[in-house]
Amino acid sequence: MTLPEENVPRGRPAEIKAVPVRHYGRWVAAVLILYIAIWAVYSVANNERFGWDTINAWFWDGTILDGIVMTLELTVIAMLMGVVGGIVLAVMRLSPNPLISGVAWAYVWVFRGTPVLVQIILWFYVKALIPTFSLGIPFGPTFVHFNANDLITAFVAGCLGLGLNEAAYMSEIVRAGILSVDPGQGEAATALGMSRAKIMRRVVLPQAMRVIIPPTGNETISMLKTSSLVSVIALADLLYSVQIVYNRTYQTIPMLLVASIWYLVMTSILTVGQFYLERYFGRGTAQRQTMLERFVANLRVRSGRRA
Amino acid sequence: MASDDRPSLQKADEDDPVPGTGPRAGAPEFMVRAEDVHKSFGRLEVLKGIDLEVRPGEVMCVIGPSGSGKSTFLRCINHLEKINGGRLWVNGHLVGYRQKGDRLYEMREREVAAQRRDIGMVFQRFNLFPHMTALGNVMEAPVQVKGQPKGQVRERAVALLERVGLADKMDAYPAQLSGGQQQRVAIARALAMEPALMLFDEPTSALDPELVGEVLEVMKQLAVDGMTMIVVTHEIGFAREVGDSLVFMDGGVVVEQGRPRDVIENPQHPRTQDFLSRVL
Numbered sequence: 001m002t003l004p005e006e007n008v009p010r011g012r013p014a015e016i017k018a019v020p021v022r023h024y025g026r027w028v029a030a031v032l033i034l035y036i037a038i039w040a041v042y043s044v045a046n047n048e049r050f051g052w053d054t055i056n057a058w059f060w061d062g063t064i065l066d067g068i069v070m071t072l073e074l075t076v077i078a079m080l081m082g083v084v085g086g087i088v089l090a091v092m093r094l095s096p097n098p099l100i101s102g103v104a105w106a107y108v109w110v111f112r113g114t115p116v117l118v119q120i121i122l123w124f125y126v127k128a129l130i131p132t133f134s135l136g137i138p139f140g141p142t143f144v145h146f147n148a149n150d151l152i153t154a155f156v157a158g159c160l161g162l163g164l165n166e167a168a169y170m171s172e173i174v175r176a177g178i179l180s181v182d183p184g185q186g187e188a189a190t191a192l193g194m195s196r197a198k199i200m201r202r203v204v205l206p207q208a209m210r211v212i213i214p215p216t217g218n219e220t221i222s223m224l225k226t227s228s229l230v231s232v233i234a235l236a237d238l239l240y241s242v243q244i245v246y247n248r249t250y251q252t253i254p255m256l257l258v259a260s261i262w263y264l265v266m267t268s269i270l271t272v273g274q275f276y277l278e279r280y281f282g283r284g285t286a287q288r289q290t291m292l293e294r295f296v297a298n299l300r301v302r303s304g305r306r307a
Numbered sequence: 308m309a310s311d312d313r314p315s316l317q318k319a320d321e322d323d324p325v326p327g328t329g330p331r332a333g334a335p336e337f338m339v340r341a342e343d344v345h346k347s348f349g350r351l352e353v354l355k356g357i358d359l360e361v362r363p364g365e366v367m368c369v370i371g372p373s374g375s376g377k378s379t380f381l382r383c384i385n386h387l388e389k390i391n392g393g394r395l396w397v398n399g400h401l402v403g404y405r406q407k408g409d410r411l412y413e414m415r416e417r418e419v420a421a422q423r424r425d426i427g428m429v430f431q432r433f434n435l436f437p438h439m440t441a442l443g444n445v446m447e448a449p450v451q452v453k454g455q456p457k458g459q460v461r462e463r464a465v466a467l468l469e470r471v472g473l474a475d476k477m478d479a480y481p482a483q484l485s486g487g488q489q490q491r492v493a494i495a496r497a498l499a500m501e502p503a504l505m506l507f508d509e510p511t512s513a514l515d516p517e518l519v520g521e522v523l524e525v526m527k528q529l530a531v532d533g534m535t536m537i538v539v540t541h542e543i544g545f546a547r548e549v550g551d552s553l554v555f556m557d558g559g560v561v562v563e564q565g566r567p568r569d570v571i572e573n574p575q576h577p578r579t580q581d582f583l584s585r586v587l
Contacts, residue, residue, distance in 0.1 A: 184432055184434040185436065188435075188493075189436075190387060190423065191426070191497075192424075193424035193452045194452055196416060198451055198452070202447065203436055206438045207436075207437065
């Protein structure tokens with residue numbers, strides 16, 4: 001921003017108006033990349049074997065949209081289980097009580113040490129291992145009986161498989177976040193007479209969030225796609241829905257492209273959400289700008305300079 | 308605002324003629340009493356028998372070379388460190404333990420936390436909560452620990468921040484404040500709990516030289532108002548001007564103590580003489 005000539009206070013030198021360095025290489029590269037990109041889009045769009053008609057026909061189909069809803073449901077539930085479970089496990093793991101921290105360690109050991117696909121299948125077939133669940137005192141009286149068949153539907157099995165596995169991964173992310181907070185913070189809160197639980201909730205976790213959010217966004221995006229593993233227990237998520245269609249129509253590639261485009265759309269939305277979450281938890285430290293905000297700010301500076 | 312709900316920077320009675328001259332009615336004779344306090348980290352013995360007494364209203368400054376155990380001793384007073392031997396009383400209560408007969412019982416975490424509420428502590432590195440504004444930092448403990456109503460706490464917190472000269476920085480985050488301003492917020496934060504005793508752990512050591520003065524000024528005002536303070540510091544000038552007593556620690560023991568002027572101008576022990584000759 002420059003001040004109009006007459007407003008410049010005496011004694012202050014005029015702002016430097018130097019010719020900026022010109023990046024000719026960048027312009028050449030930009031033209032080249034644009035050329036290649038146009039060519040790629042053109043050749044893909046004109047390649048009939050991609051089956052654009054099929055993609056167009058099925059893109060908004062009810063089956064596909066139902067699959068998307070299922071995928072989103074699974075992702076949200078599994079991530080909720082993962083985040084809540086992960087925080088609980090991480091806090092347990094850092095507990096001074098060796099029993100509690102040992103239990104958390106064992107949980108992570110089991111659920112992180114076996115493939116999530118196997119875990120989903122095991123939850124689905126849990127009725128074969130444990131036919132009935134009952135609520136009561138071990139070795140004592142029981143109060144309620146559940147039939148595993150009614151309780152563990154394919155959807156519940158999918159949520160359990162994905163969510164419990166995610167909790168193990170999230171607990172390590174949360175633990176790293178907690179350990180990243182300056183120990184002086186806990187000390188200051190302790191000196192003020194705060195309890196351990198309150199220190200965790202009010203002081204440590206909000207600061208740990210700054211470290212926890214980026215990998216959690218990563219996990220969410222990963223979960224969106226990992227949830228497609230539930231197709232093995234015949235749960236109609238996005239991927240399974242397109243599989244049903246192409247098993248009938250033999251339009252394998254176009255249908256997989258339909259799913260891929262939808263996955264891409266959903267991950268893009270999540271990426272935007274992640275940015276705002278990061279900015280919220282980064283308050284008090286550096287402020288980040290969106291690409292658009294940066295663009296607008298740049299324009300403003302330039303037009304200001306020209307004026 | 309009525310004068311009686313002004314935030315009390317002081318615990319001493321208004322009619323106490325000269326702070327630090329003697330115990331007030333009902334208050335124990337000593338705010339802090341240490342008897343042969345020992346502390347080790349593993350095999351490293353940091354405190355090797357500390358005997359000290361701090362009267363209500365007294366400002367005690369503790370000086371000494373780094374590694375002499377002065378910060379550790381300060382942290383023992385509010386039980387941030389557990390002592391291995393001896394006895395330590397604050398305001399007439401054993402710190403961290405309950406005595407029944409001649410047996411000691413460790414206190415539960417909650418009871419220790421309750422004890423700490425009456426002891427304010429200011430750290431070398433400020434340790435403000437970076438995700439809260441200055442006002443939020445000051446309000447946090449009274450609201451969360453004492454469960455006081457927010458409106459009332461807010462009023463007091465605003466007054467405290469005005470008191471430390473930061474009326475215009477209420478809504479600033481710690482990262483937007485200078486070191487001196489941060490430390491003044493930290494002092495206001497500790498005072499918001501209305502402590503009977505304030506501990507200062509090298510409060511000006513992390514500050515740029517030109518910012519030291521503003522923090523010392525706030526501390527000096529606090530001392531004038533009658534707060535009981537233990538100040539670990541390298542500011543010999545502050546110790547001489549504001550302190551009621553001066554303690555020189557080295558190697559985990561109290562080498563020398565007395566009136567600041569006497570100790571600084573006429574140190575008896577060769578180690579004190581050596582230390583002072585290097586810092587003055």
